[in-house]
Amino acid sequence: MTVWDRPEPPTRPAPLDRERIVAAAIALADEGGLEAVSLRKVAARLDVGPMRLYGYISTKEELFDLMVDEVHAEILPEELPGDWREVLRVRAHRTRQAALRHEWLADLLGGRPTLGPNALAVTEATLAPFDGLADLDTVMHAVETLSAYLTGAIRREIAHLRAERATGLSERDWQRASGPHVMRMLATGRFPMLAKVVHDGTDVDAETSFATGLDWVLDAVAAKLARPPA
Amino acid sequence: MTVWDRPEPPTRPAPLDRERIVAAAIALADEGGLEAVSLRKVAARLDVGPMRLYGYISTKEELFDLMVDEVHAEILPEELPGDWREVLRVRAHRTRQAALRHEWLADLLGGRPTLGPNALAVTEATLAPFDGLADLDTVMHAVETLSAYLTGAIRREIAHLRAERATGLSERDWQRASGPHVMRMLATGRFPMLAKVVHDGTDVDAETSFATGLDWVLDAVAAKLARPPA
DNA sequence: ATTTTGGTAATACGGTGTATCGCAACACTA
DNA sequence: TAGTGTTGCGATACACCGTATTACCAAAAT
Numbered sequence: 433m434t435v436w437d438r439p440e441p442p443t444r445p446a447p448l449d450r451e452r453i454v455a456a457a458i459a460l461a462d463e464g465g466l467e468a469v470s471l472r473k474v475a476a477r478l479d480v481g482p483m484r485l486y487g488y489i490s491t492k493e494e495l496f497d498l499m500v501d502e503v504h505a506e507i508l509p510e511e512l513p514g515d516w517r518e519v520l521r522v523r524a525h526r527t528r529q530a531a532l533r534h535e536w537l538a539d540l541l542g543g544r545p546t547l548g549p550n551a552l553a554v555t556e557a558t559l560a561p562f563d564g565l566a567d568l569d570t571v572m573h574a575v576e577t578l579s580a581y582l583t584g585a586i587r588r589e590i591a592h593l594r595a596e597r598a599t600g601l602s603e604r605d606w607q608r609a610s611g612p613h614v615m616r617m618l619a620t621g622r623f624p625m626l627a628k629v630v631h632d633g634t635d636v637d638a639e640t641s642f643a644t645g646l647d648w649v650l651d652a653v654a655a656k657l658a659r660p661p662a
Numbered sequence: 663m664t665v666w667d668r669p670e671p672p673t674r675p676a677p678l679d680r681e682r683i684v685a686a687a688i689a690l691a692d693e694g695g696l697e698a699v700s701l702r703k704v705a706a707r708l709d710v711g712p713m714r715l716y717g718y719i720s721t722k723e724e725l726f727d728l729m730v731d732e733v734h735a736e737i738l739p740e741e742l743p744g745d746w747r748e749v750l751r752v753r754a755h756r757t758r759q760a761a762l763r764h765e766w767l768a769d770l771l772g773g774r775p776t777l778g779p780n781a782l783a784v785t786e787a788t789l790a791p792f793d794g795l796a797d798l799d800t801v802m803h804a805v806e807t808l809s810a811y812l813t814g815a816i817r818r819e820i821a822h823l824r825a826e827r828a829t830g831l832s833e834r835d836w837q838r839a840s841g842p843h844v845m846r847m848l849a850t851g852r853f854p855m856l857a858k859v860v861h862d863g864t865d866v867d868a869e870t871s872f873a874t875g876l877d878w879v880l881d882a883v884a885a886k887l888a889r890p891p892a
Numbered sequence: 893a894t895t896t897t898g899g900t901a902a903t904a905c906g907g908t909g910t911a912t913c914g915c916a917a918c919a920c921t922a
Numbered sequence: 923t924a925g926t927g928t929t930g931c932g933a934t935a936c937a938c939c940g941t942a943t944t945a946c947c948a949a950a951a952t
Contacts, residue, residue: 470909471908472909481933482909482910482932483911483931484930486910491910542813542818542821543769543817544824544825545825549843552844552847552856556853560854562855563855568859568862568864569866572859572863576871577811577874577878579818580810580811580813580814580817580875582814583813584772584810584814584817585807587773588806591772594774614782617779625789625790625793628798629801633798633802634799636799636802644803644807645806645810648879648882648886649811651882652879700939700940711900711902712941713902713941714900716942717899721940722940
């Protein structure tokens with residue numbers, strides 16, 4: 433054993449912090465989905481023993497919360513219009529795009545209350561343009577309804593996207609073809625409207641469909657704002 | 663070894679089938695949440711080795727799909743009104759109530775396309791009263807928008823319910839009290855609207871909140887049906 | 893009577909989240 | 923300087939998971 437083959441003092445890999453942990457977890461999730469995120473793999477990616485993480489995180493669920501909050505930083509726009517409708521629309525589209533970049537977000541959206549700093553900032557930015565426009569309860573209803581639509585629409589879109597990717601077919605084609613019993617059930621005649629939709633429905637692209645439903649909800653909010661609460 | 667202590671032929675525990683498996687899984691999930699459902703525990707509850715299940719189910723995810731579809735049998739009402747608005751409202755409330763009975767449903771809602779027979783029946787029943795009222799695309803948008811709201815609203819409600827149960831406090835009180843940094847962040851003054859809401863907002867009960875948002879969405883649908891698509 | 897078969901149970905594997913424990917490097921006291 | 927806490931980290935351990943593989947044994951077929 434000479435100086436030459438004596439191992440280097442193991443160059444500390446930059447001291448850990450939550451940011452680096454969350455970034456590693458997000459990278460893993462982006463590559464392989466949420467179920468590819470294990471504390472061991474996150475730790476490995478940081479050249480660290482798994483138990484190190486517990487110095488910064490107390491549970492895996494907390495890590496997920498941090499991931500969600502981190503993505504909310506991408507969602508918050510730099511500059512926001514003063515028009516509440518535009519603010520809501522922008523928030524919706526930015527959330528959708530974040531979910532397309534980080535599909536695992538769909539699995540987490542709405543799953544737990546989001547109280548991280550970035551999520552709070554997004555909420556604040558969403559609420560701000562309503563100041564003075566209506567009483568608080570109406571505003572809350574508006575924002576909650578929009579958020580509910582957002583969560584549901586994004587989940588559905590990602591779910592369909594995954595199904596298509598898994599089968600290599602568009603959903604409609606898949607229903608027509610290999611949907612195990614679906615076609616058989618449609619053939620029974622017990623589902624006439626469904627059959628009609630599958631048969632004659634046009635395949636609207638996801639973004640348009642999202643935007644359409646979004647506009648409907650925004651119209652509903654506008655109507656309620658115009659005529660304050662019941 | 664006499665006749666007396668010779669073990670009885672192990673009285674076959676009624677031959678397995680999917681229904682029994684799904685029922686056992688649902689029971690476990692009702693008691694301890696989705697994460698209490700493991701193939702091993704389901705099997706144990708049926709006095710069977712874990713691998714037996716694979717004769718009826720090919721993966722745990724498939725079991726979840728079956729559970730979701732089974733709950734849809736509870737959701738489908740016996741008799742449905744002919745009025746589309748009432749049909750949508752009833753479906754929404756029945757889904758919500760199913761989710762309150764089976765909280766794990768919130769974790770699965772919208773997570774994957776639902777193509778089981780019961781789910782299809784629910785969809786058919788939802789679509790039926792629109793027959794002839796509008797073109798297919800509008801009808802699809804209506805139903806999808808409603809479903810998205812439904813998914814999101816239920817997820818949020820269950821998420822809050824769990825948070826309250828976990829802390830023993832109402833969400834608002836919790837935000838006020840132990841919300842780790844929440845109060846500190848509100849105190850910074852960077853979130854004036856949020857502060858106002860937390861401070862002055864009234865605590866509407868969950869069902870009312872759900873119904874309100876639902877009515878908004880229904881109003882939106884009604885408006886679009888009246889004035890066919892753009 | 894013997895062989896085949898088909899369904900079941902047992903075992904095995906590679907993973908998971910997290911509790912516990914022992915050690916080694918440092919700070920401080922005598 | 924020698925000794926002695928102290929503290930933060932790694933290794934180990936535990937209980938459990940989903941599922942592939944193997945070993946078996948009773949019934950059917952030859």
